[in-house]
Amino acid sequence: MVTMLEVTDITASVGEVCCAPLMKEPIGQQEAEHLAITLKALADPARLRLLSIVASSEGQEACVCDLIEPVGLSQPTVSHHLKVLTEAGFLSRSKRGTWAYYKLKPEALTGVAGFLTI
Amino acid sequence: MVTMLEVTDITASVGEVCCAPLMKEPIGQQEAEHLAITLKALADPARLRLLSIVASSEGQEACVCDLIEPVGLSQPTVSHHLKVLTEAGFLSRSKRGTWAYYKLKPEALTGVAGFLTI
Structure with a gap:
């Protein structure tokens, strides 16, 4: 998912296309490329699980220290997936003391979701 | 996207997870794998454009003969992408005379979309 890092503002891209759903009129190449990059960031089992754990946590926030054990992956792998999700605009990151x-x-x-909805 | 062909009923998988949205509770590994496969089928600019053209056509149906020129890809490439979308449950295929x-x-x-919605 190195390509994620080359796109500086995916969230803005999603925002731009959110009002022209996929079903109303044929989307252009640039819109399709932006949406594909965003969907690729989601299209990984570990990232979906991490996102789901964060989203279902209190305040929709979780410490990285609580995310490693549930998915059964190494800390560097978990950090990589969290970085991809953050770059794609699905998560924000803040550091407090030792932990992110x-x-x-x-x-x-x-x-x-709105883009895919008819 | 060869992995798509190994999954026999993605639509059923999506249906199974549609009532347990990503945000309500942590999803399991199997659900995450099914959803990731489905999202990967969508996460390609050419496939998003093809899906969008079909979806915005009259009756949400289009002849393959009308799909090649708009995306500017070869017929075999377009057919491959349509096959991936069909295998993933986003399109159905029927043959009438010469054309699919x-x-x-x-x-x-x-x-x-429902799965991603909070």
């Missing part, structure tokens, strides 16, 4: 905390940005998910 | 026709299965898109 990740919080859901629900508008990014709503944007993708 | 592809019709949107909106419930598959609604299932994915």
Whole structure:
């Protein structure tokens, strides 16, 4: 998912296309490329599980220290997936003391879902 | 996207998870794998454009003969992408005379969107 890092503002891209759903008129190449990058960030079992754990946590926020054991992956792998989700606009990251905390940005998910809805 | 061909009933998988949205409780590994496969089928610019053209056509159906020129890809490439979308449950295929026709299965898109919605 290295390509994610080359796109500086995926959330804005999702925002731009959220009002022209996939079903109303043929989408253009640029819109399709933006949406594909965003969907690719979601299209991974570990990332979906991490996103789901964060989203269902209190305040839709979780410490990275609480995310490693549930998915059964190494800390570097979990950090990589969280970075991809953050770059794609689905999570925001803040550091408090030793730990990083990740919080859901629900508008990014709503944007993708809205784009697919007829 | 060869993995798509190994999954016999993605639509059923999407249906199963549509009532347990990503945000309400942590999803399990099997649900995450099914959803990731479905999202991967969507996460391609050419497939998003093809799906969008079919979905915005009259009756949400289009002849393959009308899909090649708009996306500017070869006929084999377009056929491959249409096959992936069909295997993933987003399109159904019927043959009439010389041509194959592809019709949107909106419930598959609604299932994915519903899963992402909070």
